[in-house]
Amino acid sequence: MKIKTGYTVYELVVSVDPDNNPVSATTFTNEVFIDGLPTTGITLSVSFSDSSKAIFVASFSGSTFGSHQFHMKNDLTNVIYVSDSYEVSPDLEVDTSPTIFVGL
DSSP: EEEEETEEEEEEEOBBBBBBBOOOOOOOEEEEEEEEEESSSOOOOOOOOOOOOOOEEEEOOOOOOOHHHHEEETTTOOOOOEEEOOOEOOGGGGGGSSOOOOOO
């Protein structure tokens, strides 16, 4: 997905054990990548959203051009979440009103 610089990306992450049971009392080790290489220039923010379903919100803002992706490892269960890939592009290359097709 293409995004403009400065846009914030949000992803919902469900924290589960290997049997898919919610695990809310956990921490994460995370890493952000730009063009496949680890970077320390972007901070991934993680906040707690829903305790009964163990849902967390991870977010970052793309500040440099390139393909951005992150992964989060649940420190309690060792389950790893890998985000979608976001292509941070110049403003003129990003369609701010894309056509959305819904299949019925």
